[in-house]
Amino acid sequence: MWPTRRFADPSPPAGQNGDGAPLNRFGVFCKSSYLSNPMRMNLKFSVSSPRADRIHYVNEQDVRVLLGRLPDALWSRLRAVHFNDQSRGARTLGYVTTRGRREITLCALPPRIGLTAALHKGQTSEKFGARRGHKWPVLAVRRFMLYYVFLHELGHLQLIDERAPSARRKFADETLAHAFAIEWCNRLWSESFVHADPVHNPPSPSENAALAAETSPSQM
Ligand SMILES: [Zn+2]
Numbered sequence: 001m002w003p004t005r006r007f008a009d010p011s012p013p014a015g016q017n018g019d020g021a022p023l024n025r026f027g028v029f030c031k032s033s034y035l036s037n038p039m040r041m042n043l044k045f046s047v048s049s050p051r052a053d054r055i056h057y058v059n060e061q062d063v064r065v066l067l068g069r070l071p072d073a074l075w076s077r078l079r080a081v082h083f084n085d086q087s088r089g090a091r092t093l094g095y096v097t098t099r100g101r102r103e104i105t106l107c108a109l110p111p112r113i114g115l116t117a118a119l120h121k122g123q124t125s126e127k128f129g130a131r132r133g134h135k136w137p138v139l140a141v142r143r144f145m146l147y148y149v150f151l152h153e154l155g156h157l158q159l160i161d162e163r164a165p166s167a168r169r170k171f172a173d174e175t176l177a178h179a180f181a182i183e184w185c186n187r188l189w190s191e192s193f194v195h196a197d198p199v200h201n202p203p204s205p206s207e208n209a210a211l212a213a214e215t216s217p218s219q220m
Contacts, residue, residue: 050108155180
């Protein structure tokens with residue numbers, strides 16, 4: 001399992017609204033407190049326009065909501081999030097810059113895509129709101145990009161051995177980044193999160209029912 005206790009209080013932050021911004025004791029958005037958080041102020045975002053018909057499935061706001069649900073210590077290294085068009089035929093969904101491990105990139109993807117092939121052992125299409133072997137609904141792709149790909153890349157930013165001579169040993173490797181993503185997705189989805197965008201929760205019962213009722217056998 002991912003050794004989260006080495007990094008932060010494992011419990012998700014309480015007392016926050018749907019944007020990850022803190023609420024005061026009356027449930028009112030504390031704007032000054034939110035803006036004074038240097039991590040949020042310093043986090044940079046960049047977007048490059050995708051070519052052809054590719055699209056960015058998630059945006060700055062989506063990432064900020066997700067980060068707001070995580071303990072600050074888990075993303076204290078993060079300095080920038082980029083949305084670019086370097087998926088190379090949907091082979092790369094996201095990556096971190098190897099040196100320094102301070103930036104995460106998420107890649108634009110085709111408007112119709114199935115990501116079953118990108119799943120790891122133990123993951124299912126249904127977890128994200130899609131059917132195995134079929135094109136995925138946009139919402140399912142967005143869930144996967146945020147609550148697996150982004151969390152996986154954030155996992156690579158976690159310091160494992162500060163004194164290790166190489167970045168490869170200093171930071172989480174593939175196995176740990178994967179475990180980090182699975183663990184935090186499960187934690188965040190174990191409780192209902194009040195937000196207008198369903199991307200931040202697992203598929204609802206009605207979404208699952210609609211998916212099961214679909215019979216059109218589109219190709220993967
Ligand atoms: Zn990785």
